[in-house]
Amino acid sequence: MAASYRLGTVNACGPNFNPENAANAFHKAMKGFGTDEKAIIKLLSGHCNGERQEIKRIFKGMFGKDLEEELKGELSGHFLDLCLYLLMPAHHFDAWCLHKAMKGIGTKEIRLIEILSTKSNSEIQRIKTDYKKLFGQELESAVVSETSGDFRHILVSLVQGNRNEEQYIDSNIVRQDVKDLYNAGERILGTDESVFNKVLALRGTGHLQEVFKLYREEHQRDIEAVISSETSGDTKEAYLAIVKFIKDPPRYFAECLYKCMEGVGTKDDRLMQLVVDRSEIDLKDIGDKYMEMYKTALPTAVADDTSGDYRNLLVSLTNPK
Known part of the structure; x- marks a missing residue:
């Protein structure tokens, strides 16, 4: 993706x-x-x-x-x-995290967003297979039962794993998507979320990068600003997560880690899951971006916000070997 x-x-x-x-x-x-x-x-x-x-x-x-x-x-x-x-086996971890986010009282929407908005088509298909194997339920059914409204729509779209992953970019479709997004948002009173849903869930990485660039050129607004003004709640957070990940994955995850540790108290489970999930993929890149954005080394930030042997293991995981 x-x-x-x-x-x-x-x-x-x-x-x-x-x-x-x-x-x-x-x-x-x-x-x-x-x-x-x-x-x-x-x-x-x-x-x-x-x-x-x-x-x-x-x-x-x-x-x-x-x-x-x-x-x-x-x-x-x-x-x-x-x-x-x-x-835990790595290929089960995402499915397990999604299940944990939806079980019990309340749904941890942010974890659904972080996982489903950052996976490739093949990763989504693997997660669906693992989810059914581990929990005896289709992932889509679980998402539908635990979410609602436009937020449910974007998550269900992402669960399909139908994003266009071809390298070829059709400039005509890029221009049409920019036009459609403008007409569905800034041009009208209210917002047609179905258009944002279609573009953000189906288009490929390179294509979306060109859409975001052209939108800025034609309408003098970043797509994040448009989403923030035209949508709200969990739907807004899901749309923004897709945009931020498409633009710069390490920056997106650095921001996620920062939000785990900012303010009073640490969102420990979210922090642990993010570190484990990215430790063998791009956590060094994320750490470099974290330093650039927040002027603090990621291991130092982790050490300052956690304690004991839990802290020591997290610090070891965030330090490049």
């Missing part, structure tokens, strides 16, 4: 990877009185998700126990949650 940024903060060990040694190290860290949290942090942040899955398999074969269950008996709070997030 967007440009490929492949500089993460967590990398594979490569030829030096030894799952038996790692499994033994986990066992040693939890054996006897007390727990060696530093060793657990080093093991989790020092291996990529694929390696963690192999360590889990070997650990169970060596000791007859699930690594996750052993950690549950030794750890607690946000530190335990973050450890379990890191041990």
